[in-house]
Amino acid sequence: MTLDDVAGRFAYDPDHEAFRQTVRQFLRKEGVPNVAEWEANRLVPPAFWRAAGAVGLLCPTVPEEYGGLGLDFGYNAIVNEELSYNGVPAGFTLQSDIVVGYLEHYGSEEQKRHWLPRMVSGETISAIAMTEPGTGSDLQAIRTTARRDGNHYVLNGSKTYITNGQNADLVLVVAKTDPAAKPAYKGMSIILVKADRDGFRRGRKLDKIGQDAADTSELFFDDVRVPITSCLGEEGKGFVYLMSQLPQERLSIAVGAQGSAQKAFDETVAFTKDRKAFAGVVFDFQNTRFVLAGLKAKLQVGWAHLDWAIKRHLAGALTNEEGAAAKLWHTDLQWEVMDACLQLHGGAGYMNEYPIARAWRSARVSRIYGGTNEIMKEVIGRKL
Ligand SMILES: Cc1cc2nc3c(=O)[nH]c(=O)nc-3n(C[C@H](O)[C@H](O)[C@H](O)COP(=O)(O)OP(=O)(O)OC[C@H]3O[C@@H](n4cnc5c(N)ncnc54)[C@H](O)[C@@H]3O)c2cc1C
Numbered sequence: 453m454t455l456d457d458v459a460g461r462f463a464y465d466p467d468h469e470a471f472r473q474t475v476r477q478f479l480r481k482e483g484v485p486n487v488a489e490w491e492a493n494r495l496v497p498p499a500f501w502r503a504a505g506a507v508g509l510l511c512p513t514v515p516e517e518y519g520g521l522g523l524d525f526g527y528n529a530i531v532n533e534e535l536s537y538n539g540v541p542a543g544f545t546l547q548s549d550i551v552v553g554y555l556e557h558y559g560s561e562e563q564k565r566h567w568l569p570r571m572v573s574g575e576t577i578s579a580i581a582m583t584e585p586g587t588g589s590d591l592q593a594i595r596t597t598a599r600r601d602g603n604h605y606v607l608n609g610s611k612t613y614i615t616n617g618q619n620a621d622l623v624l625v626v627a628k629t630d631p632a633a634k635p636a637y638k639g640m641s642i643i644l645v646k647a648d649r650d651g652f653r654r655g656r657k658l659d660k661i662g663q664d665a666a667d668t669s670e671l672f673f674d675d676v677r678v679p680i681t682s683c684l685g686e687e688g689k690g691f692v693y694l695m696s697q698l699p700q701e702r703l704s705i706a707v708g709a710q711g712s713a714q715k716a717f718d719e720t721v722a723f724t725k726d727r728k729a730f731a732g733v734v735f736d737f738q739n740t741r742f743v744l745a746g747l748k749a750k751l752q753v754g755w756a757h758l759d760w761a762i763k764r765h766l767a768g769a770l771t772n773e774e775g776a777a778a779k780l781w782h783t784d785l786q787w788e789v790m791d792a793c794l795q796l797h798g799g800a801g802y803m804n805e806y807p808i809a810r811a812w813r814s815a816r817v818s819r820i821y822g823g824t825n826e827i828m829k830e831v832i833g834r835k836l
Pocket of ligand 1: 586
């Protein structure tokens, strides 16, 4: 099975679908065979990023003048779908769907000329550092500061759970440039920090329950000096910029959730048709068929909704609440599918050698990161 077997998609045109074949071929050749090794090392090597960049998988939306392909978000979504369906755990979506948007929209000409071509080629791996040991959901409570000192900012603080933290060459750090500002969000800025700066330190590669190959780290900033030209856009606008990018970030998580749920479903159909029990196979039980039928119906609804959301985003119309709803619904669906599929595997479902076990562990975080699903309900509920 592949995602070509999902009937009636309507988000994409033939060029998108042709791109999908390139993405899939690349991932199956360069990604899938190496996943076990990356999981053992708990890191995807930078060389894989560069190989992906060479075939156009990174940051497809970057305009040609900055070294990109100048394509639409549909191409990002296709990379995301294929990564999640094929179980390749690269941190590409964080770079392509999240970080690059900040530079494209708010970066100075100099920042764009320097960083965008490198992010497209994979020479630069990026991270965005918001969460701190003391706060996640309540972003305005961050304590990392970036104080002005002449022509420099001096950063102090620590961040945690940062995706691509070990590999990152560039970190977009959310910091308080005016800690006394009221309300607090008016004192927040996004500062570009190169990982070779004195005082910047990577902490532990964090030990997670899932997404074994994903690089998730602590980062420390001790009197890190960066030129004031490292501020993204205007000082004090960081929080506003973060809010403006949320629909795409949340849609991106929804896309990955739906892709991985479909994969778990397809594998479980195959597994239950093969696994012998009593006089036949597990698939023969009415319970198995009913469970799978229920999931199939929800996945069908899910693809229709996802295509609606992708098209709406391509038209620039996806609202913050709609993005939050997509993240909420698709990640809840992902968890429901994973858990039911694991159950249908019996004891094999609990063994890491079976893909469903690793997929189940990895799926758990989708309802937590990118804003927890409780926060998604807050976002939706506030506008009712
Ligand atoms: C694998 C992984 C990768 C990550 N990658 C990144 C990254 O690249 N960059 C980054 O900055 N962060 C990253 N994060 C952090 C992630 O975004 C946060 O963990 C998440 O936003 C939740 O914040 P928290 O952990 O501080 O939980 P808390 O905010 O402490 O929440 C604890 C509980 O309280 C609930 N809660 C909090 N506020 C409310 C409320 N107002 N109403 C109802 N319930 C509430 C939450 O829903 C949750 O159930 C990552 C996390 C993980 C696990």
